[in-house]
Amino acid sequence: MNFAFSEEQVALRETVAQFLEQKSPSAEVRRIMETTEGYDPEVWRQMGEQMGLQGLHIPEEYGGQGYTFVELGIVLEEMGKRLLCAPYFATVCLAANAVMNAGSDSQKKELLPGIASGETIATLAFTEPSGKWDADGIAMTYEPAGDGFALSGEKMFVIDGHNADLIVVVARKAGTSGTEGISFFTVAGDAAGLTRTALETMDMTRKQAKLEFSGVPAELLGEEGSGWAALSKTLDQAAVCLSSEMVGGSQEVLDMSVEYAKVRVQFGRPIGSFQAIKHKCADMLLETESAKSAAYYAAWAAAEDNEELPTVACLAKAYCSEAYFHCAAENIQIHGGIGFTWEHDAHLYFKRAKSSETYLGDATYHRELLAQRIGI
Amino acid sequence: MQAAPELEAFRHEVRSWLDENLSDEFRNLGGDAGPADDRDWDARVVWEQRLGEAGWIGLGWPKDLGGRGASILEEVIFHEEYAKAGAPARVSFFGEGLLGPTIVNLGTPEQKAKFLPPILAAKEFWCQGYSEPDAGSDLAGVKTTAVLDGDEWVINGQKIWTTFAHHADWCFAVVRTDPEAPKHKGLSYLLVPMDQPGVEVRGIKTIVGTSEFNEVFFTDARTPTENIVGEVNDGWKVAMATLGFERGTAFLGQQLRFEEEMRHLLAEAQKRGRADDPVLRDRLADAYARLRIMRFNGERMLANLAAKGVLGPESSIGKLYWSSWHRALGELEVAVMGPDAMVVGPGYEPNEFQHYFLSSRAETIYAGSSEIQRNVIAERVLGLPREPAVASK
Numbered sequence: 109m110n111f112a113f114s115e116e117q118v119a120l121r122e123t124v125a126q127f128l129e130q131k132s133p134s135a136e137v138r139r140i141m142e143t144t145e146g147y148d149p150e151v152w153r154q155m156g157e158q159m160g161l162q163g164l165h166i167p168e169e170y171g172g173q174g175y176t177f178v179e180l181g182i183v184l185e186e187m188g189k190r191l192l193c194a195p196y197f198a199t200v201c202l203a204a205n206a207v208m209n210a211g212s213d214s215q216k217k218e219l220l221p222g223i224a225s226g227e228t229i230a231t232l233a234f235t236e237p238s239g240k241w242d243a244d245g246i247a248m249t250y251e252p253a254g255d256g257f258a259l260s261g262e263k264m265f266v267i268d269g270h271n272a273d274l275i276v277v278v279a280r281k282a283g284t285s286g287t288e289g290i291s292f293f294t295v296a297g298d299a300a301g302l303t304r305t306a307l308e309t310m311d312m313t314r315k316q317a318k319l320e321f322s323g324v325p326a327e328l329l330g331e332e333g334s335g336w337a338a339l340s341k342t343l344d345q346a347a348v349c350l351s352s353e354m355v356g357g358s359q360e361v362l363d364m365s366v367e368y369a370k371v372r373v374q375f376g377r378p379i380g381s382f383q384a385i386k387h388k389c390a391d392m393l394l395e396t397e398s399a400k401s402a403a404y405y406a407a408w409a410a411a412e413d414n415e416e417l418p419t420v421a422c423l424a425k426a427y428c429s430e431a432y433f434h435c436a437a438e439n440i441q442i443h444g445g446i447g448f449t450w451e452h453d454a455h456l457y458f459k460r461a462k463s464s465e466t467y468l469g470d471a472t473y474h475r476e477l478l479a480q481r482i483g484i
Numbered sequence: 485m486q487a488a489p490e491l492e493a494f495r496h497e498v499r500s501w502l503d504e505n506l507s508d509e510f511r512n513l514g515g516d517a518g519p520a521d522d523r524d525w526d527a528r529v530v531w532e533q534r535l536g537e538a539g540w541i542g543l544g545w546p547k548d549l550g551g552r553g554a555s556i557l558e559e560v561i562f563h564e565e566y567a568k569a570g571a572p573a574r575v576s577f578f579g580e581g582l583l584g585p586t587i588v589n590l591g592t593p594e595q596k597a598k599f600l601p602p603i604l605a606a607k608e609f610w611c612q613g614y615s616e617p618d619a620g621s622d623l624a625g626v627k628t629t630a631v632l633d634g635d636e637w638v639i640n641g642q643k644i645w646t647t648f649a650h651h652a653d654w655c656f657a658v659v660r661t662d663p664e665a666p667k668h669k670g671l672s673y674l675l676v677p678m679d680q681p682g683v684e685v686r687g688i689k690t691i692v693g694t695s696e697f698n699e700v701f702f703t704d705a706r707t708p709t710e711n712i713v714g715e716v717n718d719g720w721k722v723a724m725a726t727l728g729f730e731r732g733t734a735f736l737g738q739q740l741r742f743e744e745e746m747r748h749l750l751a752e753a754q755k756r757g758r759a760d761d762p763v764l765r766d767r768l769a770d771a772y773a774r775l776r777i778m779r780f781n782g783e784r785m786l787a788n789l790a791a792k793g794v795l796g797p798e799s800s801i802g803k804l805y806w807s808s809w810h811r812a813l814g815e816l817e818v819a820v821m822g823p824d825a826m827v828v829g830p831g832y833e834p835n836e837f838q839h840y841f842l843s844s845r846a847e848t849i850y851a852g853s854s855e856i857q858r859n860v861i862a863e864r865v866l867g868l869p870r871e872p873a874v875a876s877k
C-alpha cells in the first residue's frame with residue numbers, strides 16, 4: 109500500500125474538481141434537489157461522454173476505463189465535496205459492482221457497456237421496509253415463471269429507484285433464511301407489475317424510491333441461490349465508496365467552518381480566536397484527516413480485492429460516517445443562527461452526512477460487523 | 485524513495501541481529517514505550533549498551549558523527565522489527581531522541597565530540613530540565629537563573645516533573661540569563677552535570693505509585709561556559725528546535741506495542757466473557773478501528789513525506805490522536821476487568837491494564853498537552869487567529 113497519489117491520480121482529481129465546480133455549484137444543487145428526478149440529464153451525459161466517469165472502474169472489455177477503486181474513490185471524494193446530485197452512486201457503486209460480482213461473463217457483456225457509457229441508469233434494490241441491511245432483511249421471494257422468474261414484494265430506500273432503467277434486485281427462494289437461497293435478478297425499470305414511488309427524502313440531494321413488485325418478470329443474474337457472497341462483497345464495496353464520498357463532504361464542512369471562524373467577529377475579535385471554536389476546528393481536522401487515511405486504505409483494499417476488504421470496509425464506514433456527521437454538526441454550531449437557515453449550505457451537508465451514516469447501516473452496525481470479522 | 489530490495493536487506497539485518505541477541509533475560513522486561521516508565525531500568529541499560537555496541541543507537545544521525553545515516557524509512561523498519569521482537573523499551577529517549585539531535589544540528593564540534601559518543605554507547609543519560617512550578621505549558625516563564633562567574637555558569641532555581649533525573653548524568657536546562665529582556669528573549673540552553681553538590685534530586689510519586697519524575701533543585705550549581713547550546717539569550721530557539729527534532733519514527737514502534745496491548749485486551753475480554761456485552765463489544769471494535777486508523781495515518785504521513793518531501797496536515801494530529809486513543813483504551817481496559825479492576829497487587833502493584841489506565845493520563849499532558857496541541861493545529865495548520873496575548877512579564 110502506498111498512500112501517496114500518483115501524478116495521474118492527482119490530475120484526475122483536479123479535472124473532476126474543475127468539472128464539478130462548474131456543474132455542481134450550490135445553486136445547481138439547490139435547483140436539482142427540488143426536482144423529483146434529482147439529477148440533470150445533460151450533466152449526466154457529459155459525465156459519461158466527456159469524462160468517462162460512469163465507466164471509470166469497469167474493465168475495458170466491458171466498455172469501461174479499466175481503472176480501480178482508488179480512482180473511483182478520488183472521484184467520489186470530489187462528488188461528496190460538491191454534493192453532486194446524480195444517480196452515480198446507485199449506478200456505479202451499487203448496480204455495476206453487483207453485476208460484476210454476480211453476473212456471468214455474457215451478462216456483464218450485455219449490461220456493463222450501457223452503464224459505462226452513461227446510457228443506462230441503474231440501481232440495486234435490496235433493502236425492504238424492515239430497514240435491515242443484512243441477509244435477514246431480504247424477505248422478498250422469487251418464483252419460477254415461464255422461462256424465467258417472477259418477483260413479488262416490496263423494496264424500500266432504493267437509491268434512484270424511480271430513475272433507473274435497470275434494477276438489480278435481490279430476492280430469496282421461498283422457505284430459505286439467512287444467507288441461504290439468495291439470488292440476484294435484473295428487472296427493467298418500466299417492467300409490468302412494478303410500481304415505483306419516489307420518496308420525499310430528508311436529504312434532498314440523494315433520492316430514494318419505494319418499489320412494489322407484483323409478479324414482475326425478472327431475469328436471473330448469475331447463479332440461483334448462491335448470491336450471498338456476491339451481495340456481501342457488493343455491500344463492502346459500497347461501504348468503501350460511501351466512505352470516500354463522506355470524506356469529501358467532511359473536508360468541505362471543515363473548510364467552511366475555518367473560513368467563517370476567521371471572518372466572523374464577536375466581542376471585538378474573530379470567533380476563531382476563541383479556544384472553544386479553535387478546538388472544535390482542530391478536532392474536525394483530526395477526524396477528517398483520519399477519515400481520509402481510512403478511506404484511502406479501504407479503497408486500496410477494494411482495488412486489490414484482498415482479504416482485508418471485509419474488515420477495512422466496515423471499519424472505514426463506521427469511522428468516516430461518525431467523523432462526517434460530527435463535522436457537519438459542528439459546522440452548524442460554528443455558524444450560529446445563519447447555520448440553521450435553509451439558505452445556508454450547512455444543512456445540505458448535515459443532511460447528506462446523516463443519510464450517508466444511516467444508509468448501509470450506521471456506525472454501530474458496522475462496528476458489530478467488524479467485531480464479527482476480527483473474531484471478537 | 486529507496487528501492488524495496490535495499491530496505492528488505494536492512495530489515496533482514498535488523499531482524500537477524502535481534503534474533504541472535506535478544507536473549508530471554510531481555511525479552512519481556514517491563515516498561516512501555518512512553519518516556520516515563522523505569523521498570524527494570526538496570527537490565528534495560530545493559531541491553532541499551534548492547535544496542536550501542538552494535539551501532540543501533542543514533543540510527544538517523546550522520547555517519548561522521550557516529551550514527552548510521554539511516555533514512556526515515558529505515559528507521560521505521562528498525563522500530564517495527566524492534567517492537568515485533570518484543571525488545572525492551574528504550575531508556576535513552578532524552579539523550580538519543582532529544583539532546584543528541586540538538587547537538588548534531590546546533591552543537592559546536594567540541595560538543596559533538598564530547599557528548600555524542602557516550603549517548604551512542606549508552607554510557608551517559610540525560611534528563612530534560614524545561615518545566616518549573618510556574619512554567620509548564622507556558623515554558624517561556626522559567627525563572628531558574630544562570631549567571632557567569634569566570635568560566636562557569638552558576639545556576640539557581642527549581643525544575644519539576646523532570647523524568648529520570650534520578651538516572652541522569654546530565655540535564656539540558658532552559659534557564660534565564662537576562663532577567664531584563666522580554667520573556668522569550670532572555671533564555672539560554674545549558675548542559676549541566678547532575679553529579680555535583682549544587683544539584684539535588686527529589687522523587688515525586690506519580691498516580692501509578694512509582695517515582696519516574698522528580699523535582700530538581702539547583703543551588704549554586706555549576707557548569708563550564710562552553711556547555712551552552714546556541715548563543716547566550718538565544719535558548720528559546722534551541723529549546724523549540726529540540727522538540728522539533730524528534731522525527732516521530734520511534735512512535736511507529738510504539739504503535740506496534742499498542743497493537744500488542746489491543747490483542748491482550750481482546751483476549752482478556754473473551755476470557756472473561758465480556759466481549760458478548762453489546763456496549764463493551766462496540767467499544768472494543770471502536771478501539772480496534774481507531775488503532776488501525778492510527779497506523780494508516782502514520783503510513784500516510786511517511787508516504788507523503790517520501791513522495792513530496794514535506795509533511796502534510798496529517799502529521800500534526802499524531803500526538804493528539806495517539807494520546808487520546810490510549811487514554812480511552814485505558815478506560816476500556818478497566819471496564820473489561822470489571823470489579824477486579826478495583827484491586828491491585830500487593831505493594832500497590834497494578835497489572836498491565838491497571839497500569840495503562842493510570843499511566844495514560846500523563847500522555848495527554850506531557851510533550852504538549854492536548855489543549856496546546858489543539859491550539860497549535862488550529863493556529864499553524866488551519867491558520868486561525870492567535871488568542872490576544874494577556875500582558876505579562
Ligand SMILES: Cc1cc2nc3c(=O)[nH]c(=O)nc-3n(C[C@H](O)[C@H](O)[C@H](O)COP(=O)(O)OP(=O)(O)OC[C@H]3O[C@@H](n4cnc5c(N)ncnc54)[C@H](O)[C@@H]3O)c2cc1C
Nearest residue numbers: 520612613614615620621645646647846849850851853855
Ligand atoms: C509523566 C510526565 C513526565 C514529564 N517529564 C518532563 C520532563 O522530563 N521534563 C520537563 O521539563 N517536563 C516534563 N513534564 C512536564 C510537562 O511538560 C508539563 O506537565 C506540561 O508542559 C504541562 O505543564 P503543567 O503541568 O505546568 O500544566 P499547565 O501548563 O499548568 O496546564 C494545566 C492545564 O491548563 C491547560 N492549559 C495551559 N495552557 C493553556 C492554553 N494556552 N490554552 C488552553 N489550555 C491551556 C493545560 O492543557 C492543562 O490542561 C512531564 C510531565 C508528565 C506528566
